[in-house]
Amino acid sequence: MPRLRRLRMTRWPRPTRRGVVLVLVGVVLFAVALFLDRRDLIFLALIGVALPLVALAFVALRRMSLHVSRAFSPSVVSAGGTARVSLLVTNTGRRSTDSARWRDISPFAAGDDASGPVPALGRHTGGSRGGDDTVELSYSIDLTRRGVFGVGPVAVTMSDPFGLATFDRAFGEAHDIIVTPRVSVLGGPRGGAAAIDGALQERLRQTMPNSDELIAREYRHGDPLRRVNWPATARHGELMVRQEEQRSNPGARLIIDTSMSGHHRHSVFEHADRSGHVDAGFERVVEMAASVGAHLLRSGFRLEVSETGPSILEPSVERTRGGLFGDSPTEFAMPGGDAELLESLAHLPTPTDRTDRRDAHDDDPRSAVRTPLRVTRTPGFAVLADIDLDEADALAALGVGFEPAVAFVLSTVGEEARERLAASGWTCVPLGYAQDLESVWESVDVSSGVVSNGR
Numbered sequence: 001m002p003r004l005r006r007l008r009m010t011r012w013p014r015p016t017r018r019g020v021v022l023v024l025v026g027v028v029l030f031a032v033a034l035f036l037d038r039r040d041l042i043f044l045a046l047i048g049v050a051l052p053l054v055a056l057a058f059v060a061l062r063r064m065s066l067h068v069s070r071a072f073s074p075s076v077v078s079a080g081g082t083a084r085v086s087l088l089v090t091n092t093g094r095r096s097t098d099s100a101r102w103r104d105i106s107p108f109a110a111g112d113d114a115s116g117p118v119p120a121l122g123r124h125t126g127g128s129r130g131g132d133d134t135v136e137l138s139y140s141i142d143l144t145r146r147g148v149f150g151v152g153p154v155a156v157t158m159s160d161p162f163g164l165a166t167f168d169r170a171f172g173e174a175h176d177i178i179v180t181p182r183v184s185v186l187g188g189p190r191g192g193a194a195a196i197d198g199a200l201q202e203r204l205r206q207t208m209p210n211s212d213e214l215i216a217r218e219y220r221h222g223d224p225l226r227r228v229n230w231p232a233t234a235r236h237g238e239l240m241v242r243q244e245e246q247r248s249n250p251g252a253r254l255i256i257d258t259s260m261s262g263h264h265r266h267s268v269f270e271h272a273d274r275s276g277h278v279d280a281g282f283e284r285v286v287e288m289a290a291s292v293g294a295h296l297l298r299s300g301f302r303l304e305v306s307e308t309g310p311s312i313l314e315p316s317v318e319r320t321r322g323g324l325f326g327d328s329p330t331e332f333a334m335p336g337g338d339a340e341l342l343e344s345l346a347h348l349p350t351p352t353d354r355t356d357r358r359d360a361h362d363d364d365p366r367s368a369v370r371t372p373l374r375v376t377r378t379p380g381f382a383v384l385a386d387i388d389l390d391e392a393d394a395l396a397a398l399g400v401g402f403e404p405a406v407a408f409v410l411s412t413v414g415e416e417a418r419e420r421l422a423a424s425g426w427t428c429v430p431l432g433y434a435q436d437l438e439s440v441w442e443s444v445d446v447s448s449g450v451v452s453n454g455r
Helices: 017-036 039-061 191-207 211-215 230-236 265-269 280-298 337-346 389-399 415-423 437-442
Strands: 066-073 076-078 082-091 100-104 115-118 134-142 147-151 154-159 165-171 175-180 216-218 240-242 251-256 302-307 330-332 378-384 402-409 427-430
Touching: 017 039, 039 165, 066 165, 066 175, 076 337, 082 100, 115 134, 175 337, 230 240, 251 280, 251 389, 280 302, 280 337, 280 378, 280 437, 302 337, 330 337, 378 389, 389 402, 389 415, 402 415, 415 427
Parallel strands: 076 175, 251 302, 251 378, 378 402, 402 427
Antiparallel strands: 066 082, 082 134, 100 115, 100 154, 147 175, 154 165, 216 240, 302 330
């Protein structure tokens, strides 16, 4: 998960530039008064030093009691999008408040509209929203990275009437906003995409034949005429109606490299975003996985997602070995499965932020995955950044149960791992850091098992 910019709040009141200048003037006047023996200047010097001290005490003792509520519109945003943050600030104290300045703490750049003046608020009356004890504030925030980020609290800067001292106080709590990965629309009429989508549609037809053959039954007394299945009636020579029961969609498997446990990890980090400590290779994997997963779900498949590392999508104390070594996959299905998948991927931490690791010395559970779990082969897709040879062998064992079996691999995947995948029937498709994902999808022809445009 990208690291957040932490709130820097001073624990003590601090003088403003005006207050510091006034203290310096007082010190200079005091020195001049002693040098010239001018007692009248000593009085002015003491005023210059005392006023900022009184101002510091004033802002430290001045209390404000505010309640802050925050709402995002929308509450879930795709990376690169914009959300509107609405703040409702209510004075809950018995006294009115003076004017102050506010700023909302955010890990993203929000511009100048994320701060501004807070007008003086009247004493709390307990009435309906919109009284003089309440003010509504709002600003826009640009969400550039995938993740779950805390926005808040609101920092209110109070000052004395002369502007000699300020004190920051935090009100409210941080609220999470979910930033999902970018999703590219896959599939098209040209290139390898037609071959991939053609194979997927053929798998759908094999699993879900003509609906007239599956959901028609004989007419029973009381069945409404609107449910009469006329094509089936013509074929069977008797009145047939449509069944109400629904069949489950065929399954597809998506495998995401979340552990990046190969020997080339240093190469991936060369592409890291230094300012945000974001592993660009892992983010590329997540973005491709989101696009492929959403495409499969919207095409009519029930999606099973496996992680190479301990499960984050559906964490459990029993799911720490990884999806290639015995952990059950996380399932998603329509309606709503695409949104649920994207929100789950938003919670994936980057490998540099993860503390959990699959134990290489566990009892070897790979015999369970070397045997195909299904009689009917299902579509299988893997998005890989840096797997080790054990994971390559586990993927090779799973590949016999997939048709098609397509692995999108970054350049940091070792050559030997690629060879083992290709020998077991996987079609390995190069995935570039700056490459358009739709062109990556179009670059593979699963019917021939070759890539038409490697980069």
